[in-house]
Amino acid sequence: MNAVLTAVRHEIDGMNWKRKAAWVVVIFLLLQGLFLTGKRFIFGLGAVTNLTDEFPWGMWISFDVVGGVALAAGGFTLCFLVYVIGYHKFHDIVRPTVLTAFLGYVLVAVGLLYDLGKYYNVWHPMIMWNPHSVMFEVAWCVMLYLTVLFLEFVPVVLEKFKLVKPLKTLQKFTIPLVIAGVLLSTLHQSSLGSVFLIVPEKLHPLWYTPILPLLFFLSAVVVGPAMVIVESELSARVFRRGLELNILSELAKYLQVALFVYVGLKIQDFFVRKVVDQVFTMHYESLFMLLELGLLVGAMVILAFPKMRTNSRGLFWAGSLVVIGILLNRFNVSWIGMQRGSGATYMPALSEIGVSLFLVTAGALVFYFVCRFFPIFPAISEEDTERIESLKSRKEKRLSAQVVK
Amino acid sequence: MSKAILLDFTKCIGCRACEKACAEEHRLPDDPPTDKLNYKNYTVVLQRGNQYFRKMCMHCQTPVCVSVCPVAALEKTSDGPVIYYPDKCMGCRYCMMACPFQIPKYEWEKPVPVIRKCIMCNKRVAEGLETACAWVCPTAATRFGDREKLIQIAERRFATFPGKYVEYLYGKNEVGGTSVIMLSGIPFEEMGFRMDLGTTALPELTWTVMSKIPNVVMTGGILLGGISWIIHRRMQIDQEAHSHDKDHGNGKGGGK
Ligand code: SF4
Ligand code: SF4
Ligand code: SF4
Numbered sequence: 001m002n003a004v005l006t007a008v009r010h011e012i013d014g015m016n017w018k019r020k021a022a023w024v025v026v027i028f029l030l031l032q033g034l035f036l037t038g039k040r041f042i043f044g045l046g047a048v049t050n051l052t053d054e055f056p057w058g059m060w061i062s063f064d065v066v067g068g069v070a071l072a073a074g075g076f077t078l079c080f081l082v083y084v085i086g087y088h089k090f091h092d093i094v095r096p097t098v099l100t101a102f103l104g105y106v107l108v109a110v111g112l113l114y115d116l117g118k119y120y121n122v123w124h125p126m127i128m129w130n131p132h133s134v135m136f137e138v139a140w141c142v143m144l145y146l147t148v149l150f151l152e153f154v155p156v157v158l159e160k161f162k163l164v165k166p167l168k169t170l171q172k173f174t175i176p177l178v179i180a181g182v183l184l185s186t187l188h189q190s191s192l193g194s195v196f197l198i199v200p201e202k203l204h205p206l207w208y209t210p211i212l213p214l215l216f217f218l219s220a221v222v223v224g225p226a227m228v229i230v231e232s233e234l235s236a237r238v239f240r241r242g243l244e245l246n247i248l249s250e251l252a253k254y255l256q257v258a259l260f261v262y263v264g265l266k267i268q269d270f271f272v273r274k275v276v277d278q279v280f281t282m283h284y285e286s287l288f289m290l291l292e293l294g295l296l297v298g299a300m301v302i303l304a305f306p307k308m309r310t311n312s313r314g315l316f317w318a319g320s321l322v323v324i325g326i327l328l329n330r331f332n333v334s335w336i337g338m339q340r341g342s343g344a345t346y347m348p349a350l351s352e353i354g355v356s357l358f359l360v361t362a363g364a365l366v367f368y369f370v371c372r373f374f375p376i377f378p379a380i381s382e383e384d385t386e387r388i389e390s391l392k393s394r395k396e397k398r399l400s401a402q403v404v405k
Numbered sequence: 406m407s408k409a410i411l412l413d414f415t416k417c418i419g420c421r422a423c424e425k426a427c428a429e430e431h432r433l434p435d436d437p438p439t440d441k442l443n444y445k446n447y448t449v450v451l452q453r454g455n456q457y458f459r460k461m462c463m464h465c466q467t468p469v470c471v472s473v474c475p476v477a478a479l480e481k482t483s484d485g486p487v488i489y490y491p492d493k494c495m496g497c498r499y500c501m502m503a504c505p506f507q508i509p510k511y512e513w514e515k516p517v518p519v520i521r522k523c524i525m526c527n528k529r530v531a532e533g534l535e536t537a538c539a540w541v542c543p544t545a546a547t548r549f550g551d552r553e554k555l556i557q558i559a560e561r562r563f564a565t566f567p568g569k570y571v572e573y574l575y576g577k578n579e580v581g582g583t584s585v586i587m588l589s590g591i592p593f594e595e596m597g598f599r600m601d602l603g604t605t606a607l608p609e610l611t612w613t614v615m616s617k618i619p620n621v622v623m624t625g626g627i628l629l630g631g632i633s634w635i636i637h638r639r640m641q642i643d644q645e646a647h648s649h650d651k652d653h654g655n656g657k658g659g660g661k
Contacts, residue, residue, distance in 0.1 A: 052513075117496020117498070135474075200607070
């Protein structure tokens, strides 16, 4: 116990004020989350949400579930590239990505527990089947994919504790596991789009399209790598480690293609369904659609410059725009576009946002600690060290240049 | 034969006897009348102009709520009623989200809430009785019977009383047909019933996608497995050819 305390004291002493401030915020977010959790489970959904009979799905579905699943898509896209088609260049970032996907899905599951009225019945889809229900498919995919992600992540733990035998056995199943993961993700990502196929009378025509499942799948393929880029940048800062810049630029090329296909299909779909004029009515829905498209196009513009694609700031910006753009898409489908048709307006209560923030913070914290105690990021090889040195010196040069200015 | 309810709003006198009978039959709280369906009632009587009308679950022939419920907590019985098993329900509220008539209501204030909606007195119906609301209605504005027969009766009224009705039988074809059909003297939109719901049963929209899943999984699995096998095989051959001058990074997924 004492040893832990001393270690913590050391840790705190070693922090600069920025890190200290960040921890204060984190602790605040955790505490308010715990409080709201208590409130939610003691007094029910009505006490913490603005949900109504007319608008039964809110922030927790839009952000924690529909959004969260999309943001966890890096796991399957990267695993596909590395293990299925053998693109080993990305091998080094598979682990952090799988970890993120795993934690992401755990968060989705936990978020779902907050949202389900009878959360203790969450396992019911296992024995009470209704194969006609998209939600049934979603439930099964989440359960199975969580298992797959867990198995994909276990090697890290085994490695840490040097359990060679089970590690070897598990590694034999890498490819089948990855394939299962890719298939499950494909189903799952698209099925979240299918969830909204049943409400043609409620979802605004800008978003309601028969190809909703396809669009959801493609946008997951888009946002996956973007999320990997953003995450690598952020964790590079937090852990003060070098950035896999060449890997990320490579990933950006792939992101570019995916973006092109997705945005192209979306626009083509407007024409096919003859709703092009609706995009520009400048009504509530049209503005949100334009914003959604604008963010993605912005990212495409940034990525069009090779210079931006190979520089950490350019990558970060492009990645962030894509992440926000796709997240906004999920909000639009499950929230903004649903309001007029349901005859209701919905704004999340502060406590709904509070719970979402709490979940994200908790997830990030777990990520942080797992990274500190397990070999998640690649061990730094000599080549990397050189790269980091050169990065550092470049940064110093830039700093001194700024000072001179 | 599937049972149904015929509502002839031109005959409704607004006595609210149906609300009361329903509340008694299903032990609902005896609250003062409201103008909105909520978790404390299964039906409400409302007024638009000088016509009274009722709101209740439509007991669709191909109900959306039944098709979307992941745990089959809702069921369309062969008698006609769409019933609910609270013990199965996990509270995802997809039924509320998806119902085109926005019928299912939720007990938002309770820590462990359930869905509430009219269940067409399924127990009475199974015993061969009328629903409580039909049984109590003094003017037969609410009438219980076989769906086909009620449709015939309703359509005959258009001819017998020209000019009395807007000549539209609501529920005959809406979202594939419902087990509650309605006649009105004023346009249905004015009472808030949607006329734009179409005549296809909505569950078909998702079923066209859902039914493809086994295929996707099979083809996808074979395809991905095949691709990965071919690529790794090729790499292996490559590697053997170059013996050891490739960097070790490729060794991992080497298919050994
Ligand atoms: S009206 Fe709504 S709740 Fe009633 S059967 Fe139809 S879909 Fe289900
Ligand atoms: S809330 Fe209950 S009844 Fe409604 S869809 Fe979900 S599990 Fe089924
Ligand atoms: S059919 Fe039964 S449950 Fe439905 S409104 Fe009438 S009395 Fe109530």
